[in-house]
Amino acid sequence: MPVTKVHPASFRDPSGFIFKANDGILYRQVNKNFQNDFDEFTSCGLYNDLVTNKILIPHQQIGENLTGSEDYYTTLKPILIPFISYPYEWSFDMLKEAALLTLQAAKEAMKFNMMLKDASGYNVQWFDGKMIFIDTLSFEKWDTTKPWVAYRQFCEHFLAPLALMHYLQIPFQNLLLSYPDGIPLSLVKKLLPFRSRFNLNTYLHLHLHAAYSSKPSTKSEKTIAFSKTKQENLILSLEQSIQSFSLNAISGVWSGYYNEAREREDYLIEKKKIIQNWLSSLSINSAIDIGANEGEFSLLLAGNNISTISVDFDHYSINQLYRKIKESNVLNCTPLIIDFSNPSPAIGLNNEEHSSFLERIKVDLVMALAVVHHLAIGKNIPFEKIGKILSAMGKYLIIEFVPKEDEKVELMLNSGARIYHEYSEEKFLRAFGEYFSILKKEYISDTKRTIYLMHKHEL
Amino acid sequence: MHNYLLYIDPGSGSYLVQAIIAAVLGVAFFFKNILIFIKHWWYKIIRKKTNTP
Numbered sequence: 303m304p305v306t307k308v309h310p311a312s313f314r315d316p317s318g319f320i321f322k323a324n325d326g327i328l329y330r331q332v333n334k335n336f337q338n339d340f341d342e343f344t345s346c347g348l349y350n351d352l353v354t355n356k357i358l359i360p361h362q363q364i365g366e367n368l369t370g371s372e373d374y375y376t377t378l379k380p381i382l383i384p385f386i387s388y389p390y391e392w393s394f395d396m397l398k399e400a401a402l403l404t405l406q407a408a409k410e411a412m413k414f415n416m417m418l419k420d421a422s423g424y425n426v427q428w429f430d431g432k433m434i435f436i437d438t439l440s441f442e443k444w445d446t447t448k449p450w451v452a453y454r455q456f457c458e459h460f461l462a463p464l465a466l467m468h469y470l471q472i473p474f475q476n477l478l479l480s481y482p483d484g485i486p487l488s489l490v491k492k493l494l495p496f497r498s499r500f501n502l503n504t505y506l507h508l509h510l511h512a513a514y515s516s517k518p519s520t521k522s523e524k525t526i527a528f529s530k531t532k533q534e535n536l537i538l539s540l541e542q543s544i545q546s547f548s549l550n551a552i553s554g555v556w557s558g559y560y561n562e563a564r565e566r567e568d569y570l571i572e573k574k575k576i577i578q579n580w581l582s583s584l585s586i587n588s589a590i591d592i593g594a595n596e597g598e599f600s601l602l603l604a605g606n607n608i609s610t611i612s613v614d615f616d617h618y619s620i621n622q623l624y625r626k627i628k629e630s631n632v633l634n635c636t637p638l639i640i641d642f643s644n645p646s647p648a649i650g651l652n653n654e655e656h657s658s659f660l661e662r663i664k665v666d667l668v669m670a671l672a673v674v675h676h677l678a679i680g681k682n683i684p685f686e687k688i689g690k691i692l693s694a695m696g697k698y699l700i701i702e703f704v705p706k707e708d709e710k711v712e713l714m715l716n717s718g719a720r721i722y723h724e725y726s727e728e729k730f731l732r733a734f735g736e737y738f739s740i741l742k743k744e745y746i747s748d749t750k751r752t753i754y755l756m757h758k759h760e761l
Numbered sequence: 762m763h764n765y766l767l768y769i770d771p772g773s774g775s776y777l778v779q780a781i782i783a784a785v786l787g788v789a790f791f792f793k794n795i796l797i798f799i800k801h802w803w804y805k806i807i808r809k810k811t812n813t814p
Contacts, residue, residue, distance in 0.1 A: 449783075454775035504791060506782045514778035526776050532783035539786050 306369050308668040310654035315420070316692035323368045330361070330380060330438060333373040339416075339442045340375065348414040348441060352409070354496035357407050358435045359383070359427075378438060384664075385590075385611060388656050389423035391638040391646055392620035394467050394549035396724050400433045401460035401544050402428040405537055407435050408450075412533065417444035421456035424656070429631040446530045453536070454515060457485025457507055461540065465508055466490060468497050468547035472521065472616035475639055478664070482649055482656065487512035569749055574602055576744045577700060580755050581606050588665040590695055592642055593673035597623035597635065603669070604635040611663065615641035642673075642691075643681045665696040672751070675704040675711050678725055685724070685733030693737035699756040701734075703727055708750050727752065 309320040309328070317336035319636070322328055332340050343349055352358035369379055389397055403426060408418040420441055425437040450456075462485040466474050479483055491512035498504045577599065586608050591600040594612035596619050603610040604655040612635055614620050623637040640646065645659035670692065677683045692699055704711055706725055731740075738756035744754055 330775075449776045449779035453779055502785075506785060510782065511775065511778050514781070515775055526780045528780065528783065532780075532787065535786040535790055536779065536783055538790075539782075 311424070311612065311656065312653065313438075313648065313651070315439060321369060327379065328382060329364070329368060330372075330378040331371065332378065332439060333370055333371075334375045335373070336439060337375045341440070342443055342479075343416060343438075346416065347416045348411060348416050348756045349438075351410055351414065352407065352435070355406075355410065356432065356434065357403060357410060357431065358438065361438060380436070380438065383427050383429050383436065384609060385428075385636055386657075387428055387636060387638055388419040388646065389426075389463075389601050390475045390482075391640060391659070392428070392475070393617055393624050393637065394464070394473065395425070395621050395624050396428065396433070396637070397460065398464055398544060400540065401456075401464060403433045403435060404456065404460065405541050405544070407440075408452075408537055411441050412444065412530075412537075416441050417450070419451050421452035421459060423484075424482075427723045428636050431627055431631060431635070446533065447528055449526060449528045450533060450536060454487075454511070455484060456540065457511055458487060461507055461543065462487065462490040464544060464547045465498065465504055466493055467549045469495050469504075471549060471551040473549065473639075475617070478491050479646065479649065487515055488529045501543075501546075503539050503546075507540065507543060525552060549617075549621070566749075569746060570598065572746055573702070573753065574599070574737060576746070576753055577602060577669075578606075580700065580742060581608075584667070584698060586666045586698065588696075589667040590663055590665050592668065592670040592692075593676070594623065594637070595619045596627060597637065599669065599671055600631065600635055600637075601626070601630075603667075607634070608667070609634045610636070611643070611665065613640035614638065615643075642677060643683060660691070660694065663695050667698040667700065668692050668696040669700045671700070671702045672704055672710075674701060674710075674730070675725070676712070678730075679711065679714050685730050686736065689734040689737045693758050697758045699738055699758070700753065701756065702746075702751055702753045703730055705750050705752075 306324065307322045309322065312320040316333065318330055318332045320328060320330050349358070355359045359380050361378040361448055364377040364379050366377055367374040389400065392400065400423060403599075404421050406416070408421070411418050419442045420437060420440040422437075425435060425440060426433050427436050430433075456489070463474055463478055466472075466477070466485070487508060491509055494504070494508065499509055549639045581603070586606075588609045588611075589603045590611045590613065591603060592613055594600045594614045595616070597612050600610045600612035600623065610619070614623075617639055620639050623635075625654070627635050627637065628634075640659055646656075648654065648658040648661065649656050674685075674688060677688055678685060693700075705727055706712075706715070713723075734756065738758055739756050740754055742755040743752060
């Protein structure tokens with residue numbers, strides 16, 4: 303039997319599964335029990351429609367049983383998504399885009415007399431500057447007399463977190479991490495403010511839904527008659543509801559960082575010049591920008607044809623970066639909410655369903671500009687630990703060291719941060735020297751800051 | 762104790778509520794469409810009046 307590894311998150315749907323074949327490529331097997339629905343999906347034109355409208359990830363059909371499974375019907379080779387991210391790492395507007403995309407997929411399916419049977423947030427991924435649906439086996443023949451099977455899942459995965467963030471104006475990504483199967487409606491009902499009941503859509507889909515979904519099902523429920531119009535109204539109402547939600551609250555300490563930094567325009571220009579100069583001498587395809595803020599430097603990397611993962615713990619900054627990416631149609635930058643001192647853990651069954659951020663992040667270049675002092679002083683993380691974590695992510699490192707004498711560091715120390723006695727450039731270099739060797743070093747004029755290009759020690 | 766809650770089929774609890782919600786939405790959209798029609802009709806009359814010399 304061929305050597306294949308079933309993806310640890312691909313076990314819930316009996317229609318098929320994702321696996322890695324011995325050639326290292328990810329495939330999707332369609333099982334025999336899903337043959338009729340899958341054939342209908344491709345022959346009725348829905349697949350072409352979804353791919354043309356950039357709603358679904360395209361695939362190539364391979365007529366070969368690579369798993370040796372008896373359930374095999376066909377094998378698909380989908381386009382590979384270079385970096386997998388999860389809803390709890392997305393900003394509000396990204397989650398909103400994913401929700402609207404899921405509803406769009408359902409609407410397109412209805413045009414072809416098919417329906418979306420799964421509305422999980424994990425079926426959507428960020429790819430080429432937009433959200434895209436990745437679960438090809440989520441479409442089945444539509445029985446218009448039955449209610450939407452994925453309705454509750456949609457409400458728990460998308461509507462509930464977006465409503466909470468909208469009404470409370472607080473980013474709630476961590477709640478999604480605690481409830482990977484969707485936020486329970488009973489909890490959402492209790493967290494939502496009273497005024498949310500006066501919005502018809504919110505009242506119906508969340509408050510009323512929560513009240514009913516906690517009741518045990520009755521036999522007669524299974525025979526509830528539905529119709530095409532009712533289904534269309536339901537989707538339209540969900541869509542209107544999501545479109546009306548927004549989160550604009552300036553949440554973070556970093557909001558406005560660049561506005562303030564613009565006062566030191568020369569500093570930003572010079573830093574960009576140095577990095578641009580270094581990039582032209584390196585062969586880099588992928589990068590991570592740690593503490594990316596609103597992505598000024600991430601976009602510099604992306605502009606150099608480098609696939610860039612931009613991470614920051616501040617929701618507002620990442621949401622702003624997302625908006626910039628959409629406005630300028632940047633295809634190779636992934637903005638994510640990640641706290642370096644507490645990156646996303648591995649969660650789900652056997653802690654394997656959704657892997658940790660550090661397991662996923664493997665890039666050519668790690669960039670950490672004006673961030674080390676925040677980690678070392680603000681979070682009391684020793685240089686050795688920072689160096690070790692960064693060295694596990696990529697082989698090149700561009701890092702800015704901000705000395706104790708810098709006005710920003712002085713401000714941190716004066717504002718009550720514990721004085722970090724180990725904080726000096728000499729100790730920084732000694733600790734990082736364990737993992738990296740210095741290739742280049744530049745002083746940023748008119749500041750006391752230094753920027754280094756380092757290379758990871760060869761093992 | 763509400764132990765029976767543990768045995769609910771995850772989708773089925775939402776079937777009944779979907780029927781109720783869809784019925785309410787049907788009524789809401791019906792009146793909304795009437796309102797849109799009246800607005801449209803009203804603006805048409807006003808525009809006609811203002812265009813008449």
